[in-house]
Amino acid sequence: MIRSFFRARLLGLALLAVSSHVAAQTTTPAFADSLAQRVKACVACHGAEGRSTSDGFYPRIAGKPAGYLYNQLINFRQAKRTYPMMTYMVSHMSDAYLQEIANYFSEQNPPYAAPQANSVPAAVLERGKALVLKGETSKDLPACVSCHGDKMTGVAPFIPGLLGLPRDYLVSQLGAWQTGSRHAAAPDCMQSVAKKLSAEDISAVASWLALQNMPSDSKAVSKSNANDAASFKLPLSCGSVPR
Known part of the structure; x- marks a missing residue:
């Protein structure tokens, strides 16, 4: 009799487990293992599709050249750029995975926000x-457009555009x-350039950059089309841009 009781009890528990499993299958949505799902940690700070957020602290990464984005992820991993949260996130990611992330955001193209007005004097x-x-x-200082392209939208695959970024972010990075x-x-070509600039x-x-409107074609140009030249040559050596 006792044996029969335990058999009935085990059968009841088994049926309950099966029914719970079936219920869970019918109520829990399937998990989509996509790159868009995996980069949710990125967009939590950088905004939907990497379009940035209104405070401007986290820059827009959508549409930036893939080579540039990849280099920045590597720089964070190697502590060439210092932001603990970014370094922690990428510290155990492989080069191939970082390239996947860079490729993903380079292909995003959400609309740009209008430039924020400022009260900077006209002379400045x-x-x-x-x-x-x-x-x-006189300072041996090249024009920004000589590297970042005539339209300042960047030169693929390694040079970013400088438009669509808040003034405070640009100041902080040059600093x-x-x-x-x-x-x-x-x-480090940008360090060389920045050291020739005064705070003013x-x-x-x-x-000036923060006030400029984004052109209708906001994508980075290719090297062959940069500055309307047959070929693109930087005015100074830059380790981030392979020759």
Whole structure:
């Protein structure tokens, strides 16, 4: 009798487990193992599709050239760029996985937000415009457009665009290169450029860039089309841009 009781009890528990499993299968949605699902940790800070957020602290990564994004992920992993959360996230990711992430965000193209107005004096904006478009020979300082392209939308696959970024973010990154808290592969061309800029120059360049509208074609140009030349050649050696 006792044996029969336990058999009945075990059968009841088994039936309950099966019914619970079936119920779970019918109520729990299937998990989509896609790259879009895996990068949810990225968009939590960088915004949906990598379009950035209104505070401007986390930059737009959508549409940036894949080679540039990959280099930045490597730089975070190697502590050339210092932000503990980013370093922690990428520290155990393989090169191949980082390339997948870079490729994914490079293919996103959400609309850009309108430039944020600022009250920078006209003379400061003119100074910024001159540095961006012409550089300064007396400082051996190349124009920003000579590397980042005529439209400032970047040159694929390794050079990012500079439009669509908030003034404060641009100031912070130029300052980080100038002080040595941000690095790239040697020779570090951006550190070389930043060290030739005064604090006033950095403010002027960032202010002018942040006010510019994004052109209708916001994608980075290819090397062969950069600056309307038959071929693209940087004005200085840059370890992040293989020759």
